[in-house]
Amino acid sequence: xxxxxxxxxxxxxxxxxxxxxxxxxxxxxxxxxxxxxxxxxxxxxxxxxxxxxxxxxxxxxxxxxxxxxxxxxxxxxxxxxxxxxxxxxxxxxxxxxxxxxxxxxxxxxxxxxxxxxxxxxxxxxxxxxxxxxxxxxxxxxxxxxxxxxxxxxxxxxxxxxxxxxxxxxxxxxxxxxxxxxxxxxxxxxxxxxxxxxxxxxxxxxxxxxxxxxxxxxxxxxxxxxxxxxxxxxxxxxxxxxxxxxxxxxxxxxxxxxxxxxxxxxxxxxxxxxxxxxxxxxxxxxxxxxxxxxxxxxxxxxxxxxxxxxxxxxxxxxxxxxxxxxxxxxxx
Numbered sequence: 001x002x003x004x005x006x007x008x009x010x011x012x013x014x015x016x017x018x019x020x021x022x023x024x025x026x027x028x029x030x031x032x033x034x035x036x037x038x039x040x041x042x043x044x045x046x047x048x049x050x051x052x053x054x055x056x057x058x059x060x061x062x063x064x065x066x067x068x069x070x071x072x073x074x075x076x077x078x079x080x081x082x083x084x085x086x087x088x089x090x091x092x093x094x095x096x097x098x099x100x101x102x103x104x105x106x107x108x109x110x111x112x113x114x115x116x117x118x119x120x121x122x123x124x125x126x127x128x129x130x131x132x133x134x135x136x137x138x139x140x141x142x143x144x145x146x147x148x149x150x151x152x153x154x155x156x157x158x159x160x161x162x163x164x165x166x167x168x169x170x171x172x173x174x175x176x177x178x179x180x181x182x183x184x185x186x187x188x189x190x191x192x193x194x195x196x197x198x199x200x201x202x203x204x205x206x207x208x209x210x211x212x213x214x215x216x217x218x219x220x221x222x223x224x225x226x227x228x229x230x231x232x233x234x235x236x237x238x239x240x241x242x243x244x245x246x247x248x249x250x251x252x253x254x255x256x257x258x259x260x261x262x263x264x265x266x267x268x269x270x271x272x273x274x275x276x277x278x279x280x281x282x283x284x285x286x287x288x289x290x291x292x293x294x295x296x297x298x299x300x301x302x303x304x305x306x307x308x309x310x311x312x313x314x315x316x317x318x319x320x321x322x323x324x325x326x327x328x329x330x331x
Contacts, residue, residue, distance in 0.1 A: 002029045006067045007096035022312040039081035043074040048329045049124040050315040068096040125326030126300040130158035132285045133275040141240035146171030148217035156183035158326040163220045165298045175211040208232045230262045239270040301325030
């Protein structure tokens with residue numbers, strides 16, 4: 001019998017999450033059974049993801065006492081299912097757990113072309129959900145075209161850093177905003193044409209205008225400053241909104257400005273999206289992202305926290321913007 005460690009939501013977050021909002025527990029897992037319609041697997045988590053959506057979705061989808069939601073790269077340690085061999089690695093959505101049992105229907109095997117030299121944790125970041133968010137957001141929502149100018153905020157994060165690089169691959173000029181000088185330096189290493197620290201500029205409007213005097217065709221919004229950036233959009237510009245991390249910890253909802261006039265006069269299109277819309281094309285996106293990473297066209301950086309016991313600390317640090325690239329926890 002295997003004992004799994006799990007992190008549960010002890011108390012719904014009020015404002016910014018605290019370590020006291022979580023509780024570490026142990027669960028005894030039953031032995032796998034042979035035969036029957038269920039063909040079970042026992043898996044152990046190797047890497048776990050911490051993501052901004054967990055803060056927003058926890059209130060909507062969870063009750064106190066539930067295991068925290070989340071994704072992991074896991075290794076199969078025992079299998080009664082012929083479709084999955086022991087030792088294989090998968091991506092699963094089983095929350096903050098060290099071990100779990102699955103029937104295999106909710107698992108995604110890592111591609112057979114995955115190089116041994118490449119960290120498997122990338123299946124949670126650049127070649128995982130954040131990378132797919134960038135991929136489909138740019139292609140299907142922004143519908144970027146070569147020669148256009150793309151603006152992305154939270155540009156040094158898991159999604160934004162991929163957005164900028166994919167836009168460069170697509171032949172666009174890319175402007176990125178980030179919250180520290182170290183992050184701005186990282187964006188320059190990734191090949192962003194322009195990058196600035198939005199926390200230190202005297203005027204965000206002026207900084208956006210200076211970075212691209214002609215304006216922006218596409219804006220990929222991970223945070224929340226569409227109300228300012230919208231004034232710098234070109235006519236028929238497209239705005240893709242996939243996150244609002246700066247709002248997730250507000251106790252009192254913010255009142256937004258009116259954007260109707262610039263939206264109308266510039267004939268802009270703004271669309272919110274969740275990457276699961278393209279689940280049927282997941283293999284396409286993973287294949288493309290993995291190819292670009294292997295070729296060196298898409299670079300990556302991971303903020304790795306060691307130890308399952310440090311999951312809450314890694315989650316809180318990510319929400320504070322302490323990470324460059326993808327934040328993951330190594331069990």
